[in-house]
Amino acid sequence: MAFFPRSQARSALGTVRAAFLGPQLAAFLPALMLGAYWFGGEGVLLTTAVIVPALMAFFGLVARPDRPGGRDSVTGLPGRDRLVHQLEPEAGDPPGEGSYARIPIVIEIDNFARLSSQYGPSGAETILRETGERLRATLRGSDLVASLGAGRFGLALEKTPRVDLETMIQLSSRMQTALEAPISLGGVRVLTTACVGFALPGRVQEHSGEAYLAAAESALVEAQASGPGSVRAFTRTMQPRVAVPDNLGKDVVAALESGQIRPWFQPQISTDSGALTGFEALARWIHPDKGMIAPGAFLPAIARAGLFERLGEVMLFHALSALREWDRAGLEVPTIAVNFSPDELRNPKLYDKVRWELDRFGLAPARLTIEVLEDVVARSDDDMTTRNIAALSKLGCPIDLDDFGTGHASISNIRRFDVTRIKIDRSFITHVDTDRDQQNMVAAILTMAERLNLQTLGEGVESHGEHAMLAQLGCGHVQGYSIAKPMPFEDTAAWIATHRHKLAETPRIPRKTG
Numbered sequence: 001m002a003f004f005p006r007s008q009a010r011s012a013l014g015t016v017r018a019a020f021l022g023p024q025l026a027a028f029l030p031a032l033m034l035g036a037y038w039f040g041g042e043g044v045l046l047t048t049a050v051i052v053p054a055l056m057a058f059f060g061l062v063a064r065p066d067r068p069g070g071r072d073s074v075t076g077l078p079g080r081d082r083l084v085h086q087l088e089p090e091a092g093d094p095p096g097e098g099s100y101a102r103i104p105i106v107i108e109i110d111n112f113a114r115l116s117s118q119y120g121p122s123g124a125e126t127i128l129r130e131t132g133e134r135l136r137a138t139l140r141g142s143d144l145v146a147s148l149g150a151g152r153f154g155l156a157l158e159k160t161p162r163v164d165l166e167t168m169i170q171l172s173s174r175m176q177t178a179l180e181a182p183i184s185l186g187g188v189r190v191l192t193t194a195c196v197g198f199a200l201p202g203r204v205q206e207h208s209g210e211a212y213l214a215a216a217e218s219a220l221v222e223a224q225a226s227g228p229g230s231v232r233a234f235t236r237t238m239q240p241r242v243a244v245p246d247n248l249g250k251d252v253v254a255a256l257e258s259g260q261i262r263p264w265f266q267p268q269i270s271t272d273s274g275a276l277t278g279f280e281a282l283a284r285w286i287h288p289d290k291g292m293i294a295p296g297a298f299l300p301a302i303a304r305a306g307l308f309e310r311l312g313e314v315m316l317f318h319a320l321s322a323l324r325e326w327d328r329a330g331l332e333v334p335t336i337a338v339n340f341s342p343d344e345l346r347n348p349k350l351y352d353k354v355r356w357e358l359d360r361f362g363l364a365p366a367r368l369t370i371e372v373l374e375d376v377v378a379r380s381d382d383d384m385t386t387r388n389i390a391a392l393s394k395l396g397c398p399i400d401l402d403d404f405g406t407g408h409a410s411i412s413n414i415r416r417f418d419v420t421r422i423k424i425d426r427s428f429i430t431h432v433d434t435d436r437d438q439q440n441m442v443a444a445i446l447t448m449a450e451r452l453n454l455q456t457l458g459e460g461v462e463s464h465g466e467h468a469m470l471a472q473l474g475c476g477h478v479q480g481y482s483i484a485k486p487m488p489f490e491d492t493a494a495w496i497a498t499h500r501h502k503l504a505e506t507p508r509i510p511r512k513t514g
Contacts, residue, residue, distance in 0.1 A: 072147035074125045075132040080213075083146035086156040087209035089201070103163055104216040105155040105198040107135070107175060110228035111426065111460075112151025113296050114403075115192070118427070123185045127151075127192065134178045152220075154213060165200065165233060172196040172231045180431070189437060191430045193462075195223040199234035224294075227481035228430075228462050251287075252301045256310055261285045261298075262318050264486035267495065268337070268457060268479040271471035274503050276496060278335035278369065280479065281319040282486045283311060308343040315339070316354070320361045320368070322489050331496050337369035337400055342376055346384050351391040365396030371423075373402050386417070393418040400457070404445070414452065422449055424475070426460025432473075433465030439473065446474050 071078055087102050109115070109131060116124040128151065135145045135153055142158035157163075176196065182189040197220030201207065204215045215234040223232040255261045263281035270277050285293040302311055319336045326333045344350055358365055370392050376385060393399050398420040414422075424445055432438040442458075449456045458470045461480030470478055484495060 072149075074128050075147045076129075077132050077145055077147040077153070079146060080148055080154065083144060083148075083154045083156055084209040084213055086144045086146075087212045089207050089209075102159055102212075103157040103168065103198060103200065104212040105157065105168075105172070105196065106148070106213070106216040106220045107153050107155070107172075107179075107194050107196045108220060108224070109151035109179070110193045110195060110224075115151075115190070115427075118403075118425075119185055119188075119190065123190075126185055127183055127190065130183050131179055131192070131194075134181075135175060138175050138178045154216070163200070168198050168200070168233065169231060172198065176229060176231070191427065191435070191438070193229040193430060195220060195228065196231045197221070197223050197234065198231075203234055225292075225485075227485070228460075252298060252305055252307060255285055255287070255298075256307060256314055260287060261311065261314060263315050263322070263338075264488055265322065265336075265492050266479060266486040267484050267499070268477050269483055269499075271467070271475055271478055276333065276499060277477055278337055279322075279333060279492070280337040280371070281315055281322075281339075283315060284486065284488075306343075308341040309347060312338075312341060312344040313353075316357055318489075320357055320363060322492070323363060323367055324361050325489070326492070326496075329493060331493060333496070335367055335369045335398065337371050339371040339373075339402065342373075342385070345372070345376060345388050347388070348384055350388045351395070354392060354397070355395060365392075366398065369398045369400050369420075371400045371402045372417075374404050389417050393420075402459075411448075411452065414454070419454060421455035421457055421477075423457045423459045423479075426480075429458050429460050429466055429470070429480075430462075431466075432458075433463065433469040439469065442470070442475070443473050450474070 083104075087104050089102075109127065112124070112127075115127060119127070128147075131151075132145060132147065132153065135155065139145065139155065140158060144156040144158075146154045146156075148154045176194055179192055179194050182191055184190075197216050197218065199212055199215035199219060201212060204211050219232045219234040223230040226232065252261075261283060264284040265279040266282060267276055268278045268280060269275065283295055283299070285295075285298050287293050302308055316338055319338050323333060323336045340350075347353075354368070355365075358368060370389070372389060389399060399417060401414065401417075401419045401422045403425045404422040422445070424442060428438060428441050428445070430438070432442055446456055455477065456475045457477035457479060458466075458475045459479050461467050461470065461478045461482050463482055466480075467478055467482050487495060
């Protein structure tokens with residue numbers, strides 16, 4: 001007589017259970033209630049109506065959405081509950097760094113929100129599915145890959161002896177390399193990078209699945225703060241992960257009025273001379289209890305609360321204040337770039353507001369660069385938006401076309417809005433030093449810009465190789481983590497002074513000829 005292995009027996013029982021005792025059992029409840037009333041009257045009906053659902057709930061006959069086996073509808077991967085369940089230490093597990101404990105890893109696609117906006121829901125789903133498949137192909141069959149939503153994946157490595165820091169770094173690098181291969185979206189090649197955070201169980205104070213996962217997420221936050229494509233291991237000195245509530249409406253209003261949300265500044269430099277050519281003001285929220293809250297977490301709350309115009313007022317005020325303070329300190333900062341949302345650009349009073357603020361701070365219009373998303377210019381059917389951008393340009397404010405290459409703005413619109421500079425989107429900059437197709441794409445954009453007499457800036461420059469290649473191709477300005485991370489105003493003076501000293505020692509990068 002043949003016997004099935006225990007795992008196959010469990011699988012067979014699970015199939016039978018799903019077939020006969022799943023949610024479809026509820027379809028028979030009306031017939032059951034009718035039969036109870038027919039044979040026993042109202043008393044039996046009431047008793048049945050109370051007892052049957054209670055018994056079903058007690059024995060778990062109806063599937064629950066939060067069961068560990070629940071799967072993500074896009075990737076088909078299990079969710080967070082299953083991952084936490086998998087990471088739970090078993091009785092007798094010694095939680096040392098080299099023990100047989102499971103290792104938690106969290107990996108997140110860099111700038112996934114922007115990719116979703118750029119390529120739409122179907123494109124985002126393709127990226128997620130491809131990423132999940134590549135992660136599974138990189139790991140062993142016994143390792144678990146789970147979907148944590150919003151471009152984030154969680155991994156539980158099966159128990160392995162003698163796992164150390166170096167082994168985990170090598171594995172993280174191998175996964176990043178697998179994710180860097182181009183993804184095809186309707187003939188368009190999309191290049192992605194990812195940050196990785198992991199935790200060796202022996203470094204986590206509390207030994208539970210949730211604690212291990214939280215530690216890996218804390219390491220991921222540290223990695224993301226260091227720039228795209230970074231890897232970090234959890235240490236006991238890291239701040240524990242704090243979940244950001246979905247409903248931040250009231251908190252956002254209070255944060256705007258109390259000064260918790262204000263600009264941080266990222267420098268832009270010339271590829272020819274290395275000189276500072278300006279700063280971009282980027283919104284940051286420093287919460288008194290939660291610390292830094294990422295823009296991707298609070299900007300949707302800003303949108304839901306209809307507060308983009310108020311945010312714009314706060315950003316403009318602090319940006320111009322910073323420019324005035326740099327002038328008073330004798331620091332040469334030619335311009336400050338401020339993003340203007342579609343809501344602001346539709347405001348009939350925007351031109352008067354900007355002109356009044358410039359007069360108030362005693363600044364020439366040429367010192368304030370207006371950043372407009374390429375999508376806004378591409379969808380230029382709004383007369384008020386068109387009027388405002390044209391009026392600000394005529395006032396003397398330079399116009400930067402942000403995220404160029406993602407919004408399909410026509411050349412006629414670029415000329416009509418009197419755009420001064422195009423900011424080449426990071427999706428074209430990533431791996432431009434090693435990917436020939438990326439180089440050809442950027443070269444084509446730069447050639448067009450030169451013919452239209454437009455300045456150019458490469459944004460999201462994350463490595464010295466990308467910086468050098470952009471300089472050789474003829475891109476005029478660069479901005480990104482390879483130059484500096486966004487910083488609070490208090491740190492800008494020291495950075496400017498340090499950058500000045502470095503300029504004398506920095507060799508000039510020759511431009512590409514011929």
